Amino acid sequence: xxxxxxxxxxxxxxxxxxxxxxxxxxxxxxxxxxxxxxxxxxxxxxxxxxxxxxxxxxxxxxxxxxxxxxxxxxxxxxxxxxxxxxxxxxxxxxxxxxxxxxxxxxxxxxxxxxxxxxxxxxxxxxxxxxxxxxxxxxxxxxxxxxxxxxxxxxxxxxxxxxxxxxxxxxxxxxxxxxxxxxxxxxxxxxxxxxxxxxxxxxxxxxxxxxxxxxxxx
Ligand code: 5RP
Numbered sequence: 216x217x218x219x220x221x222x223x224x225x226x227x228x229x230x231x232x233x234x235x236x237x238x239x240x241x242x243x244x245x246x247x248x249x250x251x252x253x254x255x256x257x258x259x260x261x262x263x264x265x266x267x268x269x270x271x272x273x274x275x276x277x278x279x280x281x282x283x284x285x286x287x288x289x290x291x292x293x294x295x296x297x298x299x300x301x302x303x304x305x306x307x308x309x310x311x312x313x314x315x316x317x318x319x320x321x322x323x324x325x326x327x328x329x330x331x332x333x334x335x336x337x338x339x340x341x342x343x344x345x346x347x348x349x350x351x352x353x354x355x356x357x358x359x360x361x362x363x364x365x366x367x368x369x370x371x372x373x374x375x376x377x378x379x380x381x382x383x384x385x386x387x388x389x390x391x392x393x394x395x396x397x398x399x400x401x402x403x404x405x406x407x408x409x410x411x412x413x414x415x416x417x418x419x420x421x422x423x424x425x426x427x428x429x430x431x432x
Contacts, residue, residue, distance in 0.1 A: 216426060219245070221333035222297075225424035226250040229295050230257075232329045232420070237261055238288050240321040241275065242296025243268040243314035246331050250295055254280055265291060267321050268314035269378045285324060294325035298418070299344045299411075301336050305418040305432070306394045310347030310411030313377050319409050322416050330418035334425045341394055345370065345385035347411035352382045354406020361404045362386050365397070381408055 216224070226249035233239050239254065241247060241264045251271070254264065255278035263281030265288055266272040272282050285291075296318055300308040307330060309315050322328045346367070350358045359369040367386035375383050391397055394414035401410040423430045 218333055218335065221424040222246040223249040225331045225333065225422050225429060227253055228422050228424070228429045229329050229331050232293050232295070232327065233261075236292045238263055238265060238283055238291060240265045240291045240294030240296075240325050241267060241271055242294070242318055242321070243271050243312045244297040246297035246333070247271065247295065248274060250331065251275060251278065251280070254278075265321055267296065267317040268312070270312075270314070285321065291321065291325040292327065294321050294328045296322070296328070296330060298330050298332050298336055298413075300338050300341050301330060301332060301418070301421055301423070302338055302341050302394070303432070305330070305421050306341060307413040307418060308341050308344050308346055308411055309413055310349070310383070311344070313347070313349075313372070313375055313383055315347055315411040316349050316377065316379055316381075316409040319413065319416070322413060327420065328416070328418045330421045332421070332423055334423050337423060341391040341412070342389035345387045346389055346391070347372075348384045348386060348401060349377055349379070349381050349408040349411075350384055351406045351408065355382050355384065358404050358406045359384055362401070365400055379408065
């Protein structure tokens, strides 16, 4: 199976979690795009979706799925999203697609966060994938210096402007042995909007496609 086929298969497996769920939180990325395609097949039986990015909103709308405002919907039953890295504790690195802030908001507002991924995303220790940090543009250099003090090597994702009009620093060479502590430390830096560490609010269920098998943990 190609990586894209693995993503499609795991996206299909997530349908199990949205039976009788009227409004679904929808993440961002190539794995979730497959999920959105499946969602389109059942749009008659849902009220709509809460979207985590402009890209996802456009895709949902183009397939006729109503996009709802999180403020109107309140707590969501289920949020389905991908990840860039997943550790055995269901803690994640996210933000490769620069949508981390809205993704984190929807994860926080959801009862069940179902993370879907191909097997390449599983790691024992988070940090090989550069950790995305969304920052207010004028704070970028200051935040970068603070991230160096925490042991990372931040690199400005030049040319990338988030949906919230902010910048991204990708922090390389972190060996994240205590994800909650690092998430808290980065959250404390003035100018940081969101760090793409999902440790304080990890996934509730992870579905990973390993060849023909869906592994759930
Ligand atoms: C976007 C994300 C994505 O979930 C993550 O990058 C995984 O993407 P893909 O499904 O394309 O591998 O966090 O901000």
